[in-house]
Amino acid sequence: MPKTKIFSGKEVSEAVYKNLQPRISRLKQQGITPGLAVILVGNDPASQVYVRSKGRKFNKLDLFSETIMLPVDIDEDSLISKIHELNNDNRFHGILVQLPLPKHLDSNKILFEVNPKKDVDGFHPVNIGKLALGEPQFIPCTPKGVMRIFDHYNIELSGKHVVVVGRSNIVGRPLSILTSLKTSYANATTTICHSGTPDIPKIAKQADVLIAAIGVPEMIDETYVKPGAIMIDVGINRVEDDSEKGYKLVGDVNFESVIGIATAITPVPGGVGPMTIAMRVENTVEAAELDL
Ligand SMILES: NC(=O)c1ccc[n+]([C@@H]2O[C@H](COP(=O)([O-])OP(=O)(O)OC[C@H]3O[C@@H](n4cnc5c(N)ncnc54)[C@H](OP(=O)(O)O)[C@@H]3O)[C@@H](O)[C@H]2O)c1
Structure with a gap:
């Protein structure tokens, strides 16, 4: 029976973090700490666990992340105002809206409101369009x-x-x-x-x-x-x-x-799994580098 090699996401993600270190140091020398805002609507336990583990990785790398917890019954306009506020907050280079959103909220409409330059998840139509054209920015x-x-x-x-x-x-x-x-x-x-x-x-x-x-x-x-x-x-x-x-x-x-x-x-x-988190960190660093 031929041997099946195991591709370790843990190993690859460690290499990603190592490669990011000099880029993070360069940003810090310029007074920039890459920052990520995570919007979490409601109290889905699986999402909370996931968001916490993301936060720990940012802390470990001495990056900035903040989770904005919003009530499950928040209306669309209030959520959009919060996103606009974060779009204008210089501490955050990346904004991530944790999906899935409660059913009464239109995810596509909400994601459209994130500034494409802060869309480190790459879900904004502008970033999806750039990807489809072969000129990706945030993947x-x-x-x-x-x-x-x-x-x-x-x-x-x-x-x-x-x-x-x-x-x-x-x-x-x-x-x-x-x-x-x-x-x-x-x-x-x-x-x-x-x-x-x-x-x-x-x-x-x-x-x-x-x-x-x-x-x-x-x-x-x-x-x-x-x-x-x-x-x-x-x-x-x-x-x-x-x-x-x-x-x-x-x-x-x-x-x-x-x-x-x-x-x-x-x-x-x-x-x-570990690669998704590593790429989120990398995309946030890339977004911060737009400020250089
Ligand atoms: N490793 C990570 O970091 C990571 C990140 C994101 C997601 N995930 C996991 O990846 C999986 C997929 O996530 P997703 O967000 O892409 O899910 P999704 O939005 O539910 O999409 C699932 C896709 O699979 C198709 N599908 C479902 N049942 C099928 C079947 N019996 N035969 C053929 N196709 C079928 C669906 O087809 P239709 O389009 O026709 O409905 C749909 O295109 C989930 O287990 C999720 O937890 C992992």
Whole structure:
């Protein structure tokens, strides 16, 4: 059975932080501390945990971050005023609106109000448009993190067939754009699958690089994988178990079933997750550098 290499997001993210150190020092010498404002609406426990872990990373790197907690029933106008206030606050180079927002708020309308120069999540239509035109400024953090994993492990995408399962605006869609850009780091032939795609295993089995961004625990098993494929598992799903916590985290890939078939795979946890946080830090540093 061929050995499957584990692509460690932890290892790659440590390299990212190391490379950021001189850039952060340079900013600090100019009196600039990269700052991120995180807007958290409501009290979803999973979002709170996630936002806290982001905050810890910023503190550890001696960067500035502040979480703005807003009530679950906040109206659209009040939330937009808060965003405008943060757009004009020089302490913050990045503004992040934690998704999902409560149902009464229109996420697209809200995200549109973030100054594109502070849109470190890359969700503003201006930044998505720039990405689609092949001139990205802020690239959404999870897709950017996946591309950095390819770069770190010297995976050449040019000429390869990439299959992305999932077409969300925050993961699958930007990854399909990124991997197919006419650039030295991409240039793949990309196919995107979704819930309306008949026979996904047949398409996935043609992939040299298979990316799962679905949100269905362990959906992708050996029947989807061409021997020798490289696999990226973006999924983070909680499934109940008998542990003290009452749940465990699993990806969209059935990890055990593809070991020995895939050439390489990202684990869950410890794969794409740490990269998303690292890219958010990197994008915030990039936003701060616009002030130099
Ligand atoms: N590692 C990280 O840092 C990170 C960051 C973000 C998200 N995630 C995880 O990544 C996963 C995807 O997140 P997301 O925000 O992209 O989710 P999403 O917005 O729910 O999108 C899921 C996509 O998968 C497709 N899909 C769902 N069920 C399917 C099925 N049975 N067959 C084929 N396609 C199916 C959907 O198709 P339709 O478009 O047709 O509905 C949609 O395009 C989740 O587990 C999430 O927790 C991880």
